[in-house]
Amino acid sequence: MNELEKINETIFESIKHVGEDGNEYWYARELQKVLEYTEWRKFVGIIKKTMNACKVSDYMISEHFVGADKMINLGKGGQRKVPDYKLSRYACYLIAQNGDSRKKVIALAQTYFAIQTRKQELLEEEYNSLTEDEKRIYQRNQARKGNYNLNKTAVNSGVKDLAKFHNAGYKGLYNGETANDIAKRKGLRYREDILDNMGSEELAANLFRITQTDAKLKKDNIIGEGNANDVHYNVGKEVRNTIKRIGGTMPEDLPTPDKSLKELEKENNNLIIKNRKWGKKWTN
Helix, strand or coil, X not given: CCHHHHHHHHHHHCCEEECCCCCEEEEHHHHHXXXXXXXXXXXHHHXXXXXXXXXHCCCCHHHHEEECCEEEECHHHCEEEECCEEECHHHXXXXXXXXXXXXXXXXXXXXXHHHHHHHHHCCHHHHHCCCHHHHHHHHHHHHHHHHHHHHHHHHHCCCCCHHHHHHHHHHHHCCCCCHHHHHHHHCCCCCXXXXXXXXXXXXXXXXXXXXXXXXXXXXXXXXXXXXHHHHHHHHHHHHHHHHHHCCCCCHHHCCXXXXXXXXXXXXXXXXXXXXXXXXXXXXC
């Protein structure tokens, strides 16, 4: 973990609470201060917006945004009730995504809660115990399912040329490179799948691009092929900017694995069996 990641984690872990049921949560008013919102009124506007995004994503609002009014002390011994919320990690993630990413603390929040929300799906110690190839298979399965959902959303938005739509996302994430450009740089054969030839870190960046584009198309009710392509490009670009902000390695600079996932599957049936077990357990 680099120094920036340590600072990032400390900021948000310091205001984390754990309920009697073991679930983690953050108070909205404490998060407001950390995210440098000076007015509760404006922060509530962000919360309301993220509630709608939560609903669009078919999550129960009541599970992620819990009313928690509290009493605050006033001068001369007086008290006043003020509204507050207990926010799940996912709710904090949505709030960060709807914030102004030009602010450093918002960018840090986006990174922290994106990573931690992903880790919730797969317990950290179990994920870390996987080999690099097992991580690749897990991330590839998630990307495959994410692309399936994204394709449906894109078509509903009016996209007819899915290849052009996906290239828009790649161009944003890979500084102008198309899928063909990436394949050529990696030295792949004709029509060989580029996602099958990525390491776990590169796959994770692409998975984030895929899921965030899907969410934004739905949340903003994007209509029109050109508009959808623009969204995919901009999301890819924002993922790239986030990697740059935290000092990560640009996706085009990450190494290409020696063997594609298809080659690994042919060589190691045990890896396939383990992958299927993980898919059933972790992809709900």
